[in-house]
Amino acid sequence: MQTITTTEALAEFCAKAKAQPYVTVDTEFLRERTYWSKLCLVQLAIPPAKDGEAVLVDPLAEGLDLAPLHDLFRHEATVKVFHAARQDLEIFFVEAGLFPKPLFDTQVAAMVCGFGEQVGYETLVRKVARQQLDKTSRFTDWSRRPLTDAQKTYAIADVTHLRVIYEFLSKELRKSGREEWVHEEEEILLNPETYITRPEEAWLRVKTRTTTGRFLAVVRELARFREGYAQNKNIPRSRIFKDDALLELASTKPVNFDELNKSRLLLREARRGDIADGIITAVKAGLECKPEDFPEVPDEDQQLQVNTALADLLRVLLKAKSEETGVAAKLIASSSDLDRIAAGKRDVPALSGWRQEVFGHDALRLAKGELALTAAGAAVRLVPV
Template identity: 80%
Template sequence: MITISTTEALAEFCAKAKTHPFVTVDTEFLRERTYWSKLCLVQMALPGKDGEAVLVDPLSEGLSLEPMYDLFRHEATVKVFHAARQDLEIFFVEAGVFPKPLFDTQVAAMVCGFGEQVGYETLVRKIAKENLDKTSRFTDWSRRPLTDAQKTYAIADVTHLRVIYEFLAKDLAKSGRSAWVEEEVGILLNPETYTNRPEEAWMRVKTRTTSARFLGVVRELAAFREGYAQARNIPRSRIYKDDALLELASTKPTTIEELGKSRLLLREARRGDIADGIIRAVKEAMAAKPESLPKIVEEKTQLQVNTALADLLRVLLKAKSESAGVAPKLIASSADLDRIAAGMRDVVALTGWRLEVFGADALRLAEGEIALTAKGGSVKVVALA
């Protein structure tokens, strides 16, 4: 098992990879103590049962990953990942680069009928006919030296991936659905997928309160927390957790004394820069003009959802997904169905390949142009005169 720890060795391997049609890639990283993921290991393998497979140690002193990033830019070699999103975020944040062309076997497996969010271990078992030892999965990948068990686990994430890729690529070519996967991969290759703007952080905070002023405080507190976490590369929860944020939005402290009465705020957040930031955020939210305060839009309770139509759309989705052999959630989410049933048409499920598989009939159902009939365990679409 080869471990690459110099730029020269990495450049030699990547030059070799450029002569092949594809290379499989995976990473090991840590994120428990940082805002941004810390890259600890990169695994790559060349095609063929005995194709060269290597571990790249980015923690090695003096090692530059630029040869790998150059390989990522090489359009003649497909870069194969499984569940690539977190890996891509690392490369985008660290180097502003995406591996292109990209093939994600998790996306491809959903299109090929392997179910929703199918795991790598499942694909290894079903396609490669092998079993994985996952005991090293949650080990500390930043510690050196790596154990033999860690190395064996890590390299298996790219060696079996070769067989999985070739199987899925062949299946997609046969079914004519390669474009479906490319459409989904396009989302993974969009920088917006990995851009966390502090001013938008409040949208990820779950609250049942719809008061505009309350949401205004939530927005400012979430924006301060996000910016502070990004600047210092620490987890959001190290500053304050969501339950503490919601408590602060309710109590609206504007002095250190009032802040000290919080039940949920961490001790470190009751003083210094964090305390000052909290108080400043609350004051800004309280001084904001009403028209500038955020509003929750398109809540299910606010949508005029035709519940009968929503139920029929769920039946249609189940029938269409089974017929196409595609995971239902890949086609449409529950929120998509509710929005369609409320008369909205700017819905992902009504675009691209989804329109062909499900969206067109969903629109016809909503317009009363078709009906659904059930016989035994099957559902059929019937055109209405």
């Protein structure tokens, strides 16, 4: 089991990978104590599955430059295969400003190929590669050196079995003609907007039942400060103050240190220094916000006038379509999609792309009263009206 610790060795392996049709990739990282993920290990494997080469790359090794790996990621002739790629892609986008292309995500492909919703790697290894994984090293500290043999064995298994899974799933997709469906989903993963968090938009992730303009203006400014501070200091936003404390501050609106210290939910570290100053400044900015500049709750977050009977019928239709196509229901349409359709909304992901073909067309017919659902034993049948 080779561990690469020099730029020269990494360049040599990446040159081999460029001559292959695909390379499987995984990472190990830490994020518990930072805002951005800390890359601790990269695993790579090339075909053939039985005797192909697999390596560990140590990005913490002194003097190692990941430029050859980044160059491999740009090499269009070699498919980069990940499982559940989102967190891995975020690391490379943040650190190097790039995405591995072309991409193949085996979790997305498995959901299209009938393996259920958000199927785990361990399940695919067992069902496709007919192997068992030892997951005991999963939550170890990957930043500590030297790595143990158990850690290395665990890490390398995440890319060696992935070769068999990729070859199986890619073959299944070619047979079913659903390759484009997977590509559509992967385009979302390869969109920079998926990973960019702008401080001025951070308030949109804060869940609150209060939607008055002034309250939301203070929420926006507090969330803006917290996000910017977390990014600049590279610490988790929860270490600054949590959402419940943010909402408390938006309600009490402290404008000096005495008022701030009356908070029940604020962490001790947030009651002094830069964080305390930032909170007070943010609250004042929210209080001084002009009414015409108040934040507006996005349309999808407003109280929808959902036709509950239609929403229930759409759920039955979705289940029927999922069983008919073998595609995971959550991949076809979310619960929010169904409610929005039942409320008369049409700017819904389930009504576009491959989902329109699988589900959206009939969902709209059902909503218009042009389609009825009947039960025939355990099956659901669609009857034109």
